[in-house]
Amino acid sequence: MHELGTVFYVIREVEQVVEENHLTKVASVTLEIGEVSGIIPYYLTDCWQWAIQKSQYLKEAELKIETVPAVTFCEDCKKTYPTVKYAKICPYCKSEIAIDATRCPHCAGQFDAPAKAE
Secondary structure, three states, rough: OHHHHHHHHHHHHHHHHOOOOOOOOOOEOOOOOOOOOOOOOOHHHHHHHHHHHOOOOOOOOOOEEEEOOOOEEOOOOOOOEEEHHHHHHOOOOOEEEOOOOOOOOOOOOOOOOOOOOO
Protein backbone atom coordinates (compact mmCIF):
# COMPACT_ATOMS: atom_id res chain seq x y z
CA MET A 1 0.00 0.00 0.00
CA HIS A 2 1.83 3.10 -1.21
CA GLU A 3 -1.08 5.36 -0.27
CA LEU A 4 0.25 5.78 3.27
CA GLY A 5 3.65 6.86 1.98
CA THR A 6 1.95 9.29 -0.38
CA VAL A 7 -0.08 10.76 2.50
CA PHE A 8 3.03 11.18 4.67
CA TYR A 9 4.83 12.92 1.79
CA VAL A 10 1.89 15.29 1.17
CA ILE A 11 1.55 16.11 4.86
CA ARG A 12 5.29 16.88 5.13
CA GLU A 13 5.13 19.17 2.10
CA VAL A 14 1.99 20.98 3.30
CA GLU A 15 3.42 21.42 6.80
CA GLN A 16 6.55 22.95 5.29
CA VAL A 17 4.41 25.46 3.36
CA VAL A 18 2.43 26.21 6.53
CA GLU A 19 5.59 26.93 8.52
CA GLU A 20 7.22 28.99 5.75
CA ASN A 21 4.11 31.17 5.54
CA HIS A 22 3.45 31.37 9.29
CA LEU A 23 0.00 29.82 9.02
CA THR A 24 -1.83 28.14 11.87
CA LYS A 25 -4.25 25.78 10.13
CA VAL A 26 -5.12 24.17 6.79
CA ALA A 27 -8.77 23.81 5.75
CA SER A 28 -8.27 21.46 2.79
CA VAL A 29 -5.72 19.85 0.52
CA THR A 30 -6.50 19.06 -3.11
CA LEU A 31 -4.60 16.29 -4.86
CA GLU A 32 -4.68 15.51 -8.55
CA ILE A 33 -4.32 11.75 -8.96
CA GLY A 34 -3.72 10.19 -12.36
CA GLU A 35 -6.35 7.70 -13.46
CA VAL A 36 -3.70 5.03 -14.02
CA SER A 37 -1.46 5.98 -11.08
CA GLY A 38 -2.31 2.84 -9.14
CA ILE A 39 -3.43 4.88 -6.14
CA ILE A 40 -6.74 3.78 -4.68
CA PRO A 41 -8.66 6.90 -3.60
CA TYR A 42 -10.51 5.12 -0.77
CA TYR A 43 -7.20 3.93 0.73
CA LEU A 44 -5.73 7.40 0.33
CA THR A 45 -8.68 8.97 2.15
CA ASP A 46 -8.53 6.36 4.90
CA CYS A 47 -4.79 6.92 5.42
CA TRP A 48 -5.37 10.68 5.37
CA GLN A 49 -7.96 10.51 8.15
CA TRP A 50 -5.56 8.55 10.32
CA ALA A 51 -2.42 10.58 9.56
CA ILE A 52 -3.83 14.10 9.98
CA GLN A 53 -4.59 13.39 13.62
CA LYS A 54 -0.84 13.51 14.22
CA SER A 55 -0.41 16.95 12.61
CA GLN A 56 -0.93 20.17 14.53
CA TYR A 57 -1.92 22.05 11.33
CA LEU A 58 -4.03 19.49 9.49
CA LYS A 59 -6.25 17.93 12.17
CA GLU A 60 -9.45 19.17 10.50
CA ALA A 61 -8.22 19.39 6.91
CA GLU A 62 -10.38 17.88 4.22
CA LEU A 63 -8.70 15.84 1.48
CA LYS A 64 -10.11 16.61 -1.96
CA ILE A 65 -9.16 14.20 -4.74
CA GLU A 66 -9.42 15.15 -8.39
CA THR A 67 -8.88 12.36 -10.90
CA VAL A 68 -6.82 13.26 -13.96
CA PRO A 69 -7.92 11.12 -16.91
CA ALA A 70 -5.28 9.13 -18.76
CA VAL A 71 -5.07 10.16 -22.41
CA THR A 72 -3.11 8.45 -25.18
CA PHE A 73 -1.82 10.21 -28.29
CA CYS A 74 -1.95 8.10 -31.47
CA GLU A 75 1.13 8.67 -33.61
CA ASP A 76 -0.66 7.38 -36.72
CA CYS A 77 -3.76 9.59 -36.84
CA LYS A 78 -2.53 12.29 -34.41
CA LYS A 79 -5.66 12.10 -32.23
CA THR A 80 -5.99 11.52 -28.50
CA TYR A 81 -8.24 8.98 -26.83
CA PRO A 82 -9.07 7.70 -23.30
CA THR A 83 -6.34 5.24 -22.34
CA VAL A 84 -8.36 3.18 -19.87
CA LYS A 85 -11.26 2.63 -22.26
CA TYR A 86 -9.25 1.74 -25.36
CA ALA A 87 -5.83 0.67 -24.01
CA LYS A 88 -3.35 0.39 -26.89
CA ILE A 89 -5.82 0.28 -29.80
CA CYS A 90 -6.72 3.69 -31.24
CA PRO A 91 -10.53 3.93 -31.60
CA TYR A 92 -10.16 6.20 -34.65
CA CYS A 93 -7.63 4.47 -36.91
CA LYS A 94 -7.42 1.10 -35.08
CA SER A 95 -3.61 1.18 -35.03
CA GLU A 96 -1.94 -0.90 -32.35
CA ILE A 97 1.56 -1.69 -31.18
CA ALA A 98 1.97 -5.46 -31.10
CA ILE A 99 2.76 -6.99 -27.72
CA ASP A 100 5.87 -8.69 -29.15
CA ALA A 101 7.15 -5.63 -31.04
CA THR A 102 10.82 -4.83 -30.49
CA ARG A 103 10.85 -1.46 -32.30
CA CYS A 104 8.40 1.44 -32.39
CA PRO A 105 6.64 1.56 -35.78
CA HIS A 106 6.81 5.37 -35.73
CA CYS A 107 10.34 6.27 -34.66
CA ALA A 108 12.14 2.90 -34.91
CA GLY A 109 13.21 3.25 -31.28
CA GLN A 110 13.93 -0.06 -29.57
CA PHE A 111 11.61 -1.30 -26.82
CA ASP A 112 12.90 -2.94 -23.67
CA ALA A 113 12.92 -6.69 -23.97
CA PRO A 114 9.85 -8.27 -22.34
CA ALA A 115 10.48 -10.36 -19.23
CA LYS A 116 10.49 -14.08 -19.94
CA ALA A 117 8.32 -16.39 -17.87
CA GLU A 118 10.20 -19.22 -16.22
